[in-house]
Amino acid sequence: MSAYLVSESAVIAADPQRLFDIVADPAMHPKIDGSGSVQAARSGGPQRLSLGAKFGMDMKIGAPYKIENTVVEFEDGRRIAWRHFNGHIWRYTFEPVEGGTKVIEQWDATKVWNKVLLKLAGFPKRNRAGIQGTLKRLAEVSGNDAR
Template sequence: MSAYLVSESRTIAADPQKLFDIVADPAMHPVIDGSGSVQAVHGDVPKRLSKGATFGMDMKLGAPYKITNTVVEFEEGRLLAWRHFNGHIWRYTFEPVEGGTKVTEQWDARPVWNKLALRLSGFPKRNRAGILGTLQRLDELAGAK
């Protein structure tokens, strides 16, 4: 695996479509975010993501900022990915397995031009911790619904 592709998986005792629907709702992103950086949606945000949809988020990594994402990969109930201006891709896959759904979240910076800056700033390691936290929150939320 590349230093610029961080991927973690977790089996969650829930239907793939239920989990997909949570992630496909931009309003849920601050709720499931395990990094603490996603603060709120902003702007005219769709209620549900689809291929080509754009959505804004209020973020905070030290200082607050806003970011706009575009959905670049979409397969209903199975795959959802978006990227922002710098090219990072956040990807979720949902695979039915015995006992529920294997959810994989990835931070894919392989297409980014300034890889060295990302690595020097600790993003791969930081994002792994955030992904693990997000999968934990998604598991807790799915069990509560």
């Protein structure tokens, strides 16, 4: 695996569609974000994401900023991913398994042009911790446990 592809997974005792629907709702992103950087969904965006949908988020890493995302992968109940302006992709996959759903979250910066700056800023390592926190919070928000 590349240092620019960070992937973590958890099995959550919930239906894949239930978990997908939480992630596909931008208003839920601040509630499930384990990094502490996602502050709020920006007004005017879709209530539910779909392929090609654009949605903005209020963010904060040190200082507040705004970011727009575009959904680049979408298979209802199974996979969703959005891309940031710089090419970062946040991807979630949902796989039914015994006892619930295996959720895989990935931060994919393999096609980003400024990889060295990302690494110097500690993003691969920082994102791993954030992803682990997000999977835990996704389980909590869904009313279930992650393992």
